[in-house]
Amino acid sequence: MSAEAGIGQRPERASRLVYRQKAITRLTHWIWAISFFFLLMSGLQIFNARATLYVGQQSIFKSDDAILRMKAEDTKNGPSGRTMLFGRSFDTNGVLGASQEDGESTERGFPSWATLPGSTDLATGRVIHFFFAWLLVATLLIWLVASIFNGHLKNEIAPAPADLRELPHDVMEHLKLRFDTGGRYNPLQKISYAIVLLVMFPLMVATGLTMSPGMDAFAPWLLDVFGGRQTARTIHFVTMALLVTFVLVHLVMVLAAGPINEMRSMITGWYRTRKSQPAQVSAGAIEPEQ
Amino acid sequence: MPISRRHFIGASAAASGLMLSGCDGIDQLSNTDNAVRKVLASANQLTYRAQRLLLGNDWLAPEYSESDIREPQKPNGTESPDDEDYQALAASGFSGYRLQISGLVEKPQTFSLENLRAMPVRTQITRHDCVEGWSCIAKWSGVQLSRILEQVRVKPEARYAVFRCFDTMEQGMAGPVKYYGSIDLVDAWHPQTILAFDLNGKPLPVSNGAPLRLRVERQLGYKMNKYVRAIELVSSYAAIGNGNGGYWEDQGYDWYAGI
Numbered sequence: 001m002s003a004e005a006g007i008g009q010r011p012e013r014a015s016r017l018v019y020r021q022k023a024i025t026r027l028t029h030w031i032w033a034i035s036f037f038f039l040l041m042s043g044l045q046i047f048n049a050r051a052t053l054y055v056g057q058q059s060i061f062k063s064d065d066a067i068l069r070m071k072a073e074d075t076k077n078g079p080s081g082r083t084m085l086f087g088r089s090f091d092t093n094g095v096l097g098a099s100q101e102d103g104e105s106t107e108r109g110f111p112s113w114a115t116l117p118g119s120t121d122l123a124t125g126r127v128i129h130f131f132f133a134w135l136l137v138a139t140l141l142i143w144l145v146a147s148i149f150n151g152h153l154k155n156e157i158a159p160a161p162a163d164l165r166e167l168p169h170d171v172m173e174h175l176k177l178r179f180d181t182g183g184r185y186n187p188l189q190k191i192s193y194a195i196v197l198l199v200m201f202p203l204m205v206a207t208g209l210t211m212s213p214g215m216d217a218f219a220p221w222l223l224d225v226f227g228g229r230q231t232a233r234t235i236h237f238v239t240m241a242l243l244v245t246f247v248l249v250h251l252v253m254v255l256a257a258g259p260i261n262e263m264r265s266m267i268t269g270w271y272r273t274r275k276s277q278p279a280q281v282s283a284g285a286i287e288p289e290q
Numbered sequence: 291m292p293i294s295r296r297h298f299i300g301a302s303a304a305a306s307g308l309m310l311s312g313c314d315g316i317d318q319l320s321n322t323d324n325a326v327r328k329v330l331a332s333a334n335q336l337t338y339r340a341q342r343l344l345l346g347n348d349w350l351a352p353e354y355s356e357s358d359i360r361e362p363q364k365p366n367g368t369e370s371p372d373d374e375d376y377q378a379l380a381a382s383g384f385s386g387y388r389l390q391i392s393g394l395v396e397k398p399q400t401f402s403l404e405n406l407r408a409m410p411v412r413t414q415i416t417r418h419d420c421v422e423g424w425s426c427i428a429k430w431s432g433v434q435l436s437r438i439l440e441q442v443r444v445k446p447e448a449r450y451a452v453f454r455c456f457d458t459m460e461q462g463m464a465g466p467v468k469y470y471g472s473i474d475l476v477d478a479w480h481p482q483t484i485l486a487f488d489l490n491g492k493p494l495p496v497s498n499g500a501p502l503r504l505r506v507e508r509q510l511g512y513k514m515n516k517y518v519r520a521i522e523l524v525s526s527y528a529a530i531g532n533g534n535g536g537y538w539e540d541q542g543y544d545w546y547a548g549i
Contacts, residue, residue, distance in 0.1 A: 050423035059424035117317045123542035131333040214341040214548025217351045
């Protein structure tokens with residue numbers, strides 16, 4: 001503590017740097033971040049090859065079992081994009097169903113800016129997707145083994161009973177944009193990371209494998225678990241949308257909680273905690289030694 | 291091509307670089323000669339080896355029941371070859387059709403449709419998965435490729451079966467580019483790998499590949515060549531087409547389509 005920390009005042013837990021993120025946590029985090037970017041956009045390219053989602057083993061064309069469909073309708077002004085969801089149709093021209101490709105309105109599910117490559121190219125989309133799928137799976141396995149052995153999983157990811165008791169309070173704090181910065185993950189963080197890493201990532205891998213005709217010969221029970229190949233494709237898509245939501249909220253939280261401090265902790269491992277009490281001394285006297 | 295950890299790390303670094311340099315850089319991955327793309331595409335070898343390791347040679351693709359057939363098999367790709375030799379055969383009800391087997395075999399042979407129909411028939415109700423994402427369940431009947439391979443006696447140095455088809459896909463500089471494809475001998479000998487002449491209990495329609503189409507049930511639809519004219523056993527497909535083992539493979543699609 002610095003000498004200025006008020007004599008005669010109530011002792012405070014002052015701001016200090018703590019080593020919050022282990023190297024393996026940081027490394028796997030960034031590999032996932034890169035993989036997620038490529039998997040998402042190449043996945044939307046693959047989806048565009050048939051911008052329709054079905055339920056069941058197969059895609060019934062005649063009776064139209066589709067639950068989601070993006071398509072272009074011919075109008076006198078050229079193709080116009082529409083999206084059908086559970087039987088209701090929406091005008092999504094310019095974004096979904098039809099959008100600009102090489103300066104022309106073109107029938108395509110997701111627009112060029114959301115896909116990799118930007119132009120329509122299923123073969124390249126698959127090449128990108130499967131490379132990063134392997135990378136994600138390898139990283140997930142390494143992280144899982146390391147996190148079991150170094151205690152990350154038990155201490156920092158798996159929600160403890162105390163976290164569940166704190167949860168309502170933690171939700172209120174989040175709503176007020178006040179974040180616990182004691183260096184630990186707060187209950188909402190633990191729960192969301194546990195869901196993403198232990199439920200959603202494995203679910204993406206499993207539904208992805210269910211779409212593989214080779215894997216269906218190896219493990220036909222995958223088809224039973226997910227209700228058929230086309231249902232697996234639909235679950236893969238919905239989970240993608242949930243993961244995108246997670247990443248967006250995650251990024252907003254980084255900004256709200258202090259982007260420089262958060263980025264430093266995820267790059268160097270060091271995280272600066274805030275004081276546990278509101279400052280009672282003048283601002284100039286707070287900076288402690290480290 | 292063997293996969294090394296170095297390859298993966300190198301490609302990840304390169305890919306992150308691409309991400310920073312913007313989407314124009316990434317669109318260069320569409321070029322099949324692009325070096326980064328080749329590294330990314332090597333993951334297909336990993337998929338191939340992993341699936342060969344997991345799947346026993348005779349593990350079967352799921353088979354379905356008659357009640358699962360809900361509509362006609364959706365035709366895709368070429369639906370009516372306008373090649374003259376094909377048109378002539380089709381006009382005669384394929385009576386003049388002869389399947390040629392050649393290459394690394396002891397006894398090159400040709401088979402008429404009557405020859406093929408006289409052999410033991412295998413019928414299977416399977417799910418056709420298109421690379422585009424759709425699936426369709428249908429009943430296929432035909433002769434197992436293994437029975438033909440037994441008759442022509444495959445030489446030990448053979449590694450792939452190459453299928454030559456009637457349908458012209460495009461006009462290349464050296465003349466018409468016809469559909470072709472290849473599978474390894476594990477799939478060639480697989481019990482569900484058949485040369486189908488019937489679809490849903492009727493002779494295979496032209497739109498689905500008459501008179502003979504390949505079924506490779508543990509891979510995607512683009513490996514199941516329609517309008518099969520000849521089969522050649524080879525040790526390497528490097529000298530055929532653009533050297534990638536198939537028409538779609540030459541357009542950048544993975545050779546192994548088990549995923």
